Amino acid sequence: MADIYFIGGSPRVGKTQLTLLTVSKKPMFSVSTDAVREALRKVYTKTQKPALFAVCEVDNPSDIAWRINAQNEESKAFWPFVIDFILSHNEDGLDVLVEGVAVTPELIKDFPLPYKAVFIGNTSKQHVETMLEHAKANKHDWLHTRDEEYVRRFAKFVTSFSEFTKIEAEKYGMQYIEMNDSDYKVAQQKARDILLS
DSSP, X not given: OOOEEEEXXXXXXXXXXXXXXXXXXXXXXXXXXXXXXXXXXXXSOTTTOGGGGGGGGOOOTXXXXXXXXXXXXXXXXXXHHHHXXXXXXXXXXXXXXXXXXXXXHHHHTTOSSOOEEEXXXXXXXXXXXXXHHHHHHOTTSGGGGSOHHHHHHHHHHHHHHHHHHHHHHHHTTOOEEEOOGGGHHHHHHHHHHHHHO
């Protein structure tokens, strides 16, 4: 039977980097739930699947409770497509890793096949400055064109979503790793080792 891995957590905490580190150690197919969502947004309209566009409806990340709820509703809307992706690879005997904000403890708790999962987050105050530096330095970052106040509000959402993810992971008995900027590489290795152990 093929191996199935999940990496979940808040935006901007290192899920993609953890995925790259993991597949460099154990090559396998991987997909970001962001890619699945964006592909489906090109197939469906807001009228057909409004929940698929839930997070698009607001450009103000300061209403944190609303945004976390919208993020989770959006994730539920396209989760069946993620399951189909995993199961089709599994039927072919192929290992697969799925990462993204849409990977939540609640959604994977009843997954019908054995899997390994890790959830990551970053609740440190330092992460706000890290996000600002990255946004300013990287013109391909979608936050690059946003002003500092917007990035700071978004960073507050990242912190709150990380706290929410930690609580959810603990609720369902799943692993959560804090990705503090000061010991990021150590935390990243720990998360990878949990997945591949």
